[in-house]
Amino acid sequence: MKRNWDVIREVLIEVESLGFNERSSFDYSLSYRDTEENTSKAEHALLLWKAGLITAVDAGSMDGPAILAPELTWQGHELLEIMRSNPVWDRIKSVASDKGLELSFEAILALGKAAVAWVIAQ
Template identity: 35%
Template sequence: MKRDWDLIRKLLTAIEEEEDFLADSPTQPKWLEQTEEAYITELKAFRTAEGRLFGHLELLLDNGYSEGFEVIRMGDGGFAFSLSAPRLTMAGHDLLDTMRSSKVWEWIKSTANTKGVELSFDAVKALGALALKNVLG
């Protein structure tokens, strides 16, 4: 899975606003009247979309940006999910504050691209601080 910063931003925002951050979860296909080949194609697309969403939620959990839910990788390549009281940690709020403004977020992505810097959690925070310095300037 390739990290998608726009998805991370969307998930952080949804968790903060206590929205259904699983609203875009894909629906597992059912083997109805299609061919086995068509079903397998649908299943692969489902697994890819599921892995993208839950993989990004794992990144938020593993790096201490959110808590109150659990992502479990299943033996069949799928995911299970448990939910208690999802919330952002202080670090999660700080990261989202760096990414919240569309203008600042686009500047961060553009600057990283121009400078040839890969976006990491540390790079996003550092570029966010630079953006703030430029705005306050």
């Protein structure tokens, strides 16, 4: 799997939007029987969980890895605040592309500050 920051942004927004009751039964799961095209969001959610940007209950089984009741951590909220705004997110991606930079966590944090300043100045 190649990391896709747009999918990561989708997962962060989705997890943040879960209410208390909805969260308790919400899960991201992978089955060894899944086809590749149906696994991207769950794979990225599991990646965010392993990176500490999401907390969740490990619900993995013999059928495959899974997490239940995901919540954003402080760091997850901080990352989402940088990525949430479409103009800021688009600016981060375009500057990274123009400069030949690969998007990483650190690059997004650094470019996010510059993108916010650019959006405010527009």
